[in-house]
Amino acid sequence: MQSFVLSRDAAHLVILQRIELASPRLKKIRKLFGRYLFSRIFSKYLINPKVISYNYYNVMKNEFLTIKEFLNDNNKFLSIGSGMGGLEVIINNNFKESSFTMIERNFVSKKIRYGWDNKNSEAYNNFKLLEEFLQKNKIDQKKYEIIDYDKQKLPPRKFDVITSLYSLDFHYDFEIYRGYLSQSSNKNTAIIFDTIRPQFFKNIFKFVEIIKEDNNTLHKSKRIVCREFI
């Protein structure tokens, strides 16, 4: 059985980042008691970290398979809103020479809404737990860096692959990172993210390809790979 090493505290955040990992019982409790109690208490204490770990591994393995053809060894990865880093762990297991830059936010919103947030004010991460997760799941400390979106300058480097799963353009405005993405990519960089408006990106990038369709969720989003800013 393949699984991650995941503490209860980290499993709690994984539930907030990936609501599909909450059991039907937990989702019912969220409806009954509201988002505040769900975000703070129930999603931490009414879960089985072992089950979440196993399910999170499988979800991330499937996400990895959707982007695998765009990855190579030696790649420099940038991840915007990496969450707990499960995808990065699986990429690292498959492409041993890769390096990872993760841009995240170091706080957990009081009430998670899981919607579009045009104020860019919502986040659900904790850098101590993120570091712990990456190390327990065997990404060498020398191979990753975590950047605090709210406090640090974004690294002025080019990346081979940039991913933002269910984060940029899905929860907050693409414009926030547009300038940075243009500086940190070259014409071969694959920029992969989820959106409900794939056609719009044909005005921004020379190449846009849909690689996954999510028709079962409320948002009906598409995962796109974009290359070369126009």
Ligand SMILES: C[S@@+](CC[C@H](N)C(=O)[O-])C[C@H]1O[C@@H](n2cnc3c(N)ncnc32)[C@H](O)[C@@H]1O
């Ligand atoms: C829905 S979760 C998805 C996490 C992960 N990509 C996954 O697929 O499991 C969105 C993540 O984006 C992060 N986030 C929110 N605003 C952000 C911003 N402006 N820059 C970087 N990350 C952000 C949140 O903290 C959260 O971890």
